[in-house]
Amino acid sequence: MKKQYAVSLLVTSLVVIALAAVAGSGRTDNDIPAPPTIGTVIDDFKLPDADGKEHSLKSLAGSKGVVIMFIATKCPVSNAYNDRMEKLAQDYKAKGINVVGINSNNTEPAGEVKSHAAEKGLTFTILKDDGNKIADRLGATRTPEAYVLDANMKLVYHGRIDNSQKTEGITSEDLREALNEMLAGKAVTKTGGAAFGCTIKRVS
């Protein structure tokens, strides 16, 4: 009996220690997994679009590659890029590169994603990443944020679209330059770029 009591006390103590350690680890937004390094082959995944129809990334990719774009409905920075994203999708579709949008914000439901795309004239497929699983897998933190995969699903660029939220301030079109180099069969010179954007609103 005494032994049983001691064992249960021991187990309880260990649980208390474990809970205290977890509480003290201070899980923060910074625990988002690091993004894959340039050159990593990205595993295929499936997500539903705003109508609930499921797509695999491979089924949406172009013959030469794909641009994954994390976007938002409410973020003013992402919205400042709507026209540029749509233009980019149009310009590169014929060249074999498709743009795929992903909305990972838990504050923006599929219905809102659909109406936002219609209102802003976004014609590329936008996937809804409930539970931000793909944002976690790719280490995405903000909107807008772009990932370029080549025909073999290898990551060749990860970062900003360009250097300026306002079109008149653009001096460096990093994403387009990466796409052009990839299409020309060259190695991408600048494989990423930082810019201010809205944090992806993850499930807590």
Add this chain to the structure above:
Amino acid sequence: MRLLLSIVLAVAFGVIAAQSQSSQAPSSNTSQNGALAGVASDITVVDLDGLKKLLQRDPKEARPLLVNFWATWCDGCREEFPDLVKIDDDYRTKGLSFLSVTVDELEDKRLAVSFIQEMKAKMPVVLLNVADKEPAIHTIDMNWDGALPATFIFDRTGAVVYRHFGKIKPEELRAAIDKEVSRKQ
């Protein structure tokens, strides 16, 4: 068995005691500390060199520095701002320096000024005016890609010892500040 049990319990209580101590918020004396500084009424515009100078730690003074990046267009930034004002009030006389940096466009400075006035912010606020944000973002922290809001603590030597992207968790930030201000030089 009894010995093992005693050790486990001692460790358990030790962990709990340490946790409660580190997460304890300092006593609130907002009005007293707040009265020491006036309410910020304007925002200074700085370029990258200006920002770098502000981030340099003075070896004579050697206080840890809390830096928060925000913009008026950023919902999370606006939502967390009252907590940052409280933290500034609570730690101003406890050895913490605070720099608030808005990345609003220069033409939106007026919006930023009215926001900090509405918030009754007392910490210095600067507007980062640079054509390309990337060098500034990487000057602050190579682990940062520009997601806002972003909050950092620089220790007395100028090294980043805490970073948080997204809305702050006030208790977590206070615990990190406590650790830095109590650190012996």
